[in-house]
Amino acid sequence: MASVFLFVFLFLSHLVFLYSAVGEVIYPPGCPPFVCGTVGMIRFPFADDTSPECGLLILHDCGDPRQMKTPKIKLERNGTLLSYDVETISQANIIQFKDPQLQSVLDSNRCESLKNWPLPSPRSPFISFHLVSRNLNLFKCDRTLNIPPPTGFNRTNCSNYDIYYSPPHYNLTLAPPKCPIIQLPWNWQYKGNDLFRLLSAKISLEVRVTEDCRECHSEGGQCKTDNKGESYCTKGTKGNNRSRVVLMIALVTSFAGIGVLMVIICYFLGLLSFTKTIFLWKKQTLTYQSVEAFIKNHGPLGIRRYSYLDIKKMTNTFKYKLGQGGYGGVYKGKLKDGRFVAVKVLKESKGNGEEFLNEVASISRTSHVNIVTLMGFCFEYSKRALIYEFMPNGSLEKFIYKDFSTNVDRQLAWETSYKIAVCIARGLEYLHRGCNTRILHFDIKPHNILLDENFCPKISDFGLAKICSREESIISMVGARGTIGYIAPELFCRNFGGVSHKSDVYSYGMMILEMIGGRKNIDVSVDRTSEIYFPHWIYKRLELDKELGLQGLINKEDEESARKMIIVSLWCIQTDPSNRPSMSKVVDMLEGSLDFLQMPPKPFLSSPPRTPVDSSTATILL
Known part of the structure; x- marks a missing residue:
């Protein structure tokens, strides 16, 4: 055992040696936020034209903050550089600006001048725009x-x-x-109905910076491209050739020490037999090859790949746990630039990494304000993690059910609930129609709806999603997938119809009904049998034109929003998929007038018997 301690000592010594070598690197100072005219405080990736090195999108005419000027930004459209008036820039890097040429057309009230106006594009290769308006x-x-x-x-x-x-x-x-x-x-x-008042010259875009460039800036560097179009980061260093040699020696000797140390420990402690080692190695190699092949075949995903060491650093060795699910745990993390993230660490997959690939493949294709943003991933054999934008208000379920909402302040106002219902519908409509390929989620439920600081909802957890072509109306699937209580009937029994995007519509309807009732749709704790199944209970009240009997309805607008949500969700949970509306129609119905909504047929499925089993949280992974 003396050899083991000797190598431990040598290994730790090399780490100290390595740290001292790396510590010689000194980066240029960062660029502090500053006030720019009517926009207020701005920061990277935006910069003032007096300090263009501090950002990637340059604002002009910032002037003295006391003058409150309207800043301008120059962007390309059809190869021409145009100037736009900047109105707002949010903390989430959403910029709203006015197109002066389009405004001139709208002011003229001449329909002959109406034409398509392509979106402007950024001049920097490290920036991408995503339409929010x-x-x-x-x-x-x-x-x-x-x-x-x-x-x-x-x-x-x-x-x-x-x-x-x-x-x-x-x-x-x-x-x-x-x-x-x-x-x-x-x-x-x-x-x-005035056409020219229905139109606007204001455009809202979400500005996204590549992760490598954001990290480069956070370390005091600047993102550049060479003559071949390859990107690199310029940084100031104090080191010399000697420090590079020292760093290389420290790296080589440290890795050599790790390898020898592991062999000696395994030999003395006998943790792995030779046969078991070979078996695990082969299994992990096959899984690793399948995932690596996917990443290679699908090209750049536009998201950064992190090492497992990076994951441990950003989560402070998994110190703050945000939640737990069948997939694994979710931890709060922090990137080098100071942004908070949610890190989902996956358990070892049963197959060849199908669930991991499923989530990365589907969500990397999306770009929508109501879809959670995947900021990175980690894959090192059995170590897998997904890095998402951090959502301060957590999941929707915390604000619905009584066991979560013990505090009255956490219960959502009807206006907020209505906006959340509309935004989720828009997100699902985007998945079904707005992507290059149709994405079926198959696990829509309150737990998978996350809320940001403004209670804007974002659909998350694409582990059960299925990607199919736009033309594919009915898809083939072996077994059901989803969570009991939200799964459409056709996923259990094909006699009800084919599996399609209408399966997500059913799950959406069941979820909205739970938002309305503030309880699980199946609740065996209620006093009367007629109230066990909430969809039937609320349908009967509508049918008999009774008071809804819902908490928190304080004015006519709340009553109208609640009735629209109820009628739309009852249409969504129709047993026959062909009777359910598309998500596009759902948005139309929610945003339209209550007077035009027809009462749906009564849902076919009857109330379940009074049993103490609450199966609404069990997850099926087939």
């Missing part, structure tokens, strides 16, 4: 075609053609045929 869909129809206005569309007469327009979530099957589509920013605050 929503567009209104216009259809420019030649009048000689005599096309009647589709149901739900408005019309504006122009000189030689008509323009038909509808809410952003229009039904494609109802769109006027043979009419070119024009998409322009929507002024959602205006509720009238």
Whole structure:
């Protein structure tokens, strides 16, 4: 055993040696936040034109903060550099600016001038833009075609053609045929029918910086590209050739010490037999190869890959646990630039890393304000982790159920609940229609809906998701997947219909009903048998035109929002998938008038018997 202690001593000595070598590196000072005109305090990736080295997006005309000028930003559109008036920049790096050319067109009230305006693009290769604001869909129809206005569309007469327009979530099957589509920013605050007031010149974009560039800046460096277009980070150092040699020697000897130390420990303690070692090595190698092959075949995912040592550092060795699930634990972490993240550490997969690949493959394809952002991942044989943006308010379930919401202050106001329901619907609509490929989530439930500091919901946990083509309406699947209490009937029995995006619609409906009732849909603790199954109980109250009997309804607006949520969710949980609306239609119904909503048929599934089993939290992973 003396040899073991000797190598431990040598190993620790090398680590100290390594630390001293690395410690010689000194980076340039960072750039502090500053006030820019009417925008207020800004920070990286934005910078003032007086200090362009401090950022990637340069603001002009910041001036004296007391003058409260409107800053401008120059962006490219169709190869031309244009200037835009910046109105706001949020802490989440969402920038809102006004397009002066588009504003001039809207001020002229001339429909002949309406055309598609492509989004501007950043000049920096380290920046990407993601649209946050929503567009209104216009259809420019030649009048000689005599096309009647589709149901739900408005019309504006122009000189030689008509323009038909509808809410952003229009039904494609109802769109006027043979009419070119024009998409322009929507002024959602205006509720009238004037076309030019429905349109807006304001555009909101989420600014995303590559993780490597963000880390480079946090260390005092600048992101650059060479003649070949390859990116690199420029940093100031105080070291010399001697320090590099010292660092290399420390690295080599440290790794050699680790290897010898592990062999001696395994030999003396007898932890692994030779046969078991070979078996584990082969198993991990096959899994490792399958995941590595996926990453290689699918090209850059736009997210950073971390080592397991990085994961331990950012979580302070898993000090603060945020939650636990069947997949593993979630821990609070912190990146080098100071941003907080949620780190989901996965248990060892039963198969060849299917669940891990599933989540990385599906969520890396998304970019939506109501979908949680995957910021990185770790894969080192059996060590797997996913790094997400941190959501301060946690999951939605904390604000729904009585066992969570013991504090009255944690119960959501009806206005907030309604906005959350609409935003989740938009996120699901994006997964079903907005991506290049259709993504079916298959595990929509309150636990998988996360809330940011402003209670903006984001759909998370794509471990059970399935990616399919847009044209694929019915998909094949072996066994059910999801959580009991939210799984659509067709996932259990194909006699109810085929599995499709309508399965997510069912889960959404069941979840919204739980938000409405503030309880599980199946609750055996209630006094009367008729109240065990909440969907039937609330349906009966609507059917008999009774008071809803829900807590927190304080005005007419709350009552209307609650009724819309109830009717829409009851449509969503129809047993026959063909009777359920699409998520696009769900958004239309929620944002439309209550007067136009029809009462759905009564859900076919009956109330379950009174048993003490609460199966709504059991998860099926097949």
